[in-house]
Amino acid sequence: MERGTGPLVLLVHGFPESWYSWRHQLAALAAAGYRAVAVDVRGYGRSSKPDGVAAYRMLELIEDNVAVVRALGEETAIIIGHDWGSGIAAGSALVRPEVFTAVGLLSVPYAPRGGPRPSEVFARMGGEEEFYVSYFQKPGRAEAEIEPDVRGWLAGFYAALSGDTMPVPGMPDPHFATRGGTLRERFPTGPLPFWLDQDDLDVYAGEFERTGMSAALNRYRNMDRDWEDLAPWDAAPIVQPSVFIGGALDASTTWMTDAIDAYPVTLPGLASSHLLDGCGHWIQQERAHEVNQILTGWLASLPA
Numbered sequence: 001m002e003r004g005t006g007p008l009v010l011l012v013h014g015f016p017e018s019w020y021s022w023r024h025q026l027a028a029l030a031a032a033g034y035r036a037v038a039v040d041v042r043g044y045g046r047s048s049k050p051d052g053v054a055a056y057r058m059l060e061l062i063e064d065n066v067a068v069v070r071a072l073g074e075e076t077a078i079i080i081g082h083d084w085g086s087g088i089a090a091g092s093a094l095v096r097p098e099v100f101t102a103v104g105l106l107s108v109p110y111a112p113r114g115g116p117r118p119s120e121v122f123a124r125m126g127g128e129e130e131f132y133v134s135y136f137q138k139p140g141r142a143e144a145e146i147e148p149d150v151r152g153w154l155a156g157f158y159a160a161l162s163g164d165t166m167p168v169p170g171m172p173d174p175h176f177a178t179r180g181g182t183l184r185e186r187f188p189t190g191p192l193p194f195w196l197d198q199d200d201l202d203v204y205a206g207e208f209e210r211t212g213m214s215a216a217l218n219r220y221r222n223m224d225r226d227w228e229d230l231a232p233w234d235a236a237p238i239v240q241p242s243v244f245i246g247g248a249l250d251a252s253t254t255w256m257t258d259a260i261d262a263y264p265v266t267l268p269g270l271a272s273s274h275l276l277d278g279c280g281h282w283i284q285q286e287r288a289h290e291v292n293q294i295l296t297g298w299l300a301s302l303p304a
Helices: 019-031 058-071 084-095 118-125 132-137 141-160 198-211 220-229 257-261 288-301
Strands: 008-012 035-039 077-082 100-106 129-131 176-178 242-247 270-276
Touching: 008 019, 008 058, 008 084, 019 035, 019 198, 019 288, 035 058, 058 077, 058 084, 058 220, 077 084, 084 100, 100 288, 118 129, 118 132, 118 220, 129 132, 132 141, 132 176, 132 220, 141 198, 242 288, 270 288
Parallel strands: 008 035, 008 077, 077 100, 100 242, 242 270
Antiparallel strands: 129 176
16 A cells, blocks of 8 residues: 655554554655555465465565565665564665665564574463464464454454553463463453454454465464574664654563663664553554654654
8 A cells, every 4th residue: 555755665564464554654654755655464465375384484575575665666665664564674674774774663672683593482481371472383273263253353362462451460461372272362352442443353354354364374483484594694783774662561562671772782773762651562553643753753854
């Protein structure tokens, strides 16, 4: 989806979303003088869904982004990503710096490649329970939970990670499942988050009902492969101009405070880092106005 004219800004979504998660940013960026383009990442929505888990490795997604820039008739772009899209945006800036001249990261902080194999780290995180990333990594298991009721599962998942509907402290954490249980057992069952109405849910659910969940979940199933592929960039900083925006209530930021603290080393081009009070994971939808203000201000500060 494309709005506006001017310097190209490529918007990359996360799981389980689509280009639609950027609906509030497209018009704002266009009004600020940019060509805003939001893609369906490989495996989502109307984009290609090749067979095989390895087709969804990070290096493939980076080259998809380069190909989009070229197909739009441009040589360079600013790239902004949310959730998995944050990692894809960071990887794109790291691996193809001649194409991606600046990078915006939403919700998931940049942490350079390194350390133990990711599957080993996530297996240890669960303890007596199972961390959601490990749960998603086994082909077929999450699909069996989600696909019989895509709409209901998405509603619960969005609510579980949204600032206004997430479980209160002391309640069971929806990022973990009991051994042999499901993630959905811990999702809220009340109203939808304030930023998500029934029409919005129709858009998300309709796409996943049509495509199934496997292609989207394959991102999680490539984390060890990405760790191997990105070994040449071990501990590498992203030197381009950058900005980070996170939600103060989002586990992605609270668990990764060390990564944020390391930004002077890992993101030496960082213009600013923001934590929005009371905000959960779906930051550009929960706090569209604030995110738009931060992004347009940062974009205006970039060299022409």
